[in-house]
Amino acid sequence: MLxxxxxxxxxxxxxxxxxxxxxxxxIWSIVAWGIGLMFHIWGVSRPARVG
Structure with missing residues (x-):
């Protein structure tokens, strides 16, 4: 993030x-990298599936 x-x-x-x-x-790299970073944070912070 830094x-x-x-x-x-x-x-x-x-x-x-x-x-x-x-x-x-x-703006192009800010938005593109921001979208990727958002998906990464979302994937890391959501609870793990069980089952």
Whole structure:
């Protein structure tokens, strides 16, 4: 989770400092990685099936 936050914060800073366009391109990795992270957390935290 810390890697997700740090890496995406760095991407946003790079976009903010170096990109002159108004297209917020870091959104693609934030959303895609966030969906994967959400499914991982959901799979780890739900109770195990018995039977």
């Amino acid at each position: 890697c997700y936050v740090v890496f995406n914060a760095v991407q946003v800073m790079v976009w903010w400092i170096f990109d002159s366009s108004n297209h917020f391109w870091p």
